Amino acid sequence: MRIENHRIPGIWYGQSSNLGxxxxxxxxxxxxxxxxxxxxxxxxxWLMGEAGGTANRGSSAHVVIDRDGTAWQIAPFNRTAWHAGPSRYGEIEGINSVSVGIEFVNAGWLKPNGLGDFIDAYGKRMTARDLNKAGGYTLAPHARVGSGTFAWPLFPEAQLQTGLDVLQALLATYPIRAIVSHEEIDTRGWKTDPGPAFPMDRFRGLLGEAADREPAMVVTAGRLNLRGGPGTAFEKIVPPGTLLKGTRLKVLSRTGDWAFVAPEDVDGREGALRGWVHAAYIAPALAA
Ligand SMILES: [Zn+2]
Incomplete structure (x- = not known):
């Protein structure tokens, strides 16, 4: 998968009415x-609101992924969708405006009814056999749901694979810094999704791989000194001595406020030149 003009070509697209x-x-x-x-x-x-023929006027997302791996995009990635609610991540409050929301089709927790069966969020009773037929489940406690153990339907591998594909495309296109569960950013303390059956580590792992690739950086100062070591006491490397604003480079390592970099040559390839720059004057080169 890839992203063109904030959409994933080749998957179903219909735009939600509930967008910022x-x-x-x-x-x-x-x-x-x-x-x-x-x-x-x-x-x-439901998440498409009026455009989906429903009465929902308050929530949406960017992509919905069905249990068979089908993906539906319902918002372009450059529009704010309403999926995070009251939320915070680090210094950022109100995550909707800076995020992409992906919804995985899953029933969430089911409560044991004391007779060996489970009751889902809509009051529907399911036996362990029903749940196994629907793809299996895991038992896990969750303080936000209550005391005891709950059944959490598993996410089929086809669904997870599509989710990983969408995430790869997002990482290749946008300067994504974090992959989070709704649970961990919800400031009201009652969201549980995507829950203990979801392999969060597999998704977060892709971010680690992307970081290993070191995103392209760009010089933001008018002229930035390129030095032989991490400090102003080190001589400038001549030529070129300075890097012009807009020069793209790769960070190879960092020491304190300094970065050891490889500027791209005029053809946009990684050149042979290496040197140190003050890291305050470089920033991630954002994809258009
Ligand atoms: Zn959620």
């Missing part, structure tokens, strides 16, 4: 959710 403004800056956070339901199309239509 077009945003100036690219998204930097990906929030993962579950839909609290079994029916993918019903959830997709």
């Amino acid at each position: 403004a077009q945003r100036e800056k690219p998204p930097v956070i990906v929030v993962l959710h579950y839909t609290t339901g079994w029916n993918g199309k019903a959830s997709r239509n």
